[in-house]
Amino acid sequence: MSTTKRDPMAETLTGAYGRLHAYGPEFGGDEEGNHGLTNHGPMAVEVMVRRGLDIDVEGWLDRYVRRLAELPDTSEPIRPDEWGAALGRARRLPDWAAYFRHELTERPWSEVLGEWWPRLLPGIVAGSTHGVIRVSHAVRTLRGAAGVPACETLDELAHGLAFWAARYRALAGLVAPAGVLTPPQALPAITRLDDQSGFIAHRLDRLERSPGWPASLRALEPAASAETVPARLESLVDTAARAYLGLGHGSPVLLVHAATAPNAVRHVLPVLPTQQWLPSLTAAWAAVVAVVATYAPARPVPSAEIVRRYPTPSREDALQRAAEHGDEHVLKFADTAVEAYDRTGDPALLAATLHVGALIDRP
Incomplete structure (x- = not known):
């Protein structure tokens, strides 16, 4: 009888992702959700696990989640041909999460990322740059995974992309480097x-x-x-x-x-x-x-x-x-x-x- 080798560290991370996905990417702020703080839980845990740090991940999460706000319910689906109207609308964040979860079950994650990266890139300052940072930590997990990615890890990429899309804010006057300075x-x-x-x-x-x-x-x-x-x-x-x-x-x-x-x-x-x-x-x-x-x-x-x-x-x-x-x-x-x-x-x-x-x- 064949057995599958367990990876305790990977299980720790996917378990943490599953626990954290009950919460939104921000907490606090005003009635519109503006000016709040960012949920860093998934990003911080990814560092702890990838680095093999001597820290009680579950204990850290027990303390951290007390400050978080639950993820609101969805309101209406985001349609593939109407996504531009939902870009930058914080209230659509749960809808964005549902949209990307569906996309990531239908296509390879790298294909979804390759399509959405140039769309979201002009809004890199979204959520004080935490959109791109959360996406990156999820990508690091996906790149390091052996075999089929865990559904919790794909969900984490969905949540990162959703946060970036919902908090999207393009900066006017953006120009490419053209100088001489290193x-x-x-x-x-x-x-x-x-x-x-x-x-x-x-x-x-x-x-x-x-x-x-x-x-x-x-x-x-x-x-x-x-x-x-x-x-x-x-x-x-x-x-x-x-x-x-x-x-x-x-x-x-x-x-x-x-x-x-x-x-x-x-x-x-x-x-x-x-x-x-x-x-x-x-x-x-x-x-x-x-x-x-x-x-x-x-x-x-x-x-x-x-x-x-x-x-x-x-x-x-x-x-x-x-x-x-x-x-x-x-x-x-x-x-x-x-x-x-x-x-x-x-x-x-x-x-x-x-x-x-x-x-x-x-x-």
Whole structure:
């Protein structure tokens, strides 16, 4: 009699997905669901499991789900020829989830993603960039799965795409890079908003009217070809993770996404058609510019000064300390910064994982 080998870690993750899918992607906020907080549960658990961190996942979930809101019921189906009218409508989020669940039972997940990625990409700032980030964590699980994907994992991709679609917000004035600056040169040169007050939606409204917005977008040197996009994205992620040392105090939580959003795009790139790579770089850079322009302080603290505060941890210790801290943003940033360290060997990136834990309160 043949037996199927169990994968306890995969079972832990699919079990967590199944538990979390009873809840919506946001909680709190006003009566319209605006200005709430994002449900990071699926993304954080994916990091814990993929990294094999020494953390009680079920116990972490027990604490985390107490703050979440249940996913509302569907209202009316989204029809394939009428999806544009539902784009960016937060109240249709349950309908979007149902739509993508159906799509992912009818076609391979990579085909569905390839169709919807270019449609959603102009709205990369959706939900403070959490749409693309949640999709990316689901894709990482799907890429690492052996055999037929678990239905819970496909559901997680459906929920990520649904959140991105329901919270879709395209930024006016978006232009492709056309300058001469490398990522380490272009990121510090991003023009900050004079008025960095209010919710992110209010800041983005002001950003679109700012002459510094298109100028900052253009300043980055364009990729020479689609084949050079992965390396350019890696440089962008490395730069943003390192920049957190000097900028993070300005908005410890929001500025994490200057690194995690382009890293999300980087992880999805291998399953996308090559013709989508250059637009993906443009969108990733736009996400970085939007976050830095609206939240980063005009005068960074010298990074070397921050690094001196922390004894350099090993990469394993950096990840474990993030797990022990327990905050979802600390976990996701540490995951991204350790990847950047693995590419560059720069110990400042490991110091950044400790710095984010010092700036963000433990849950």
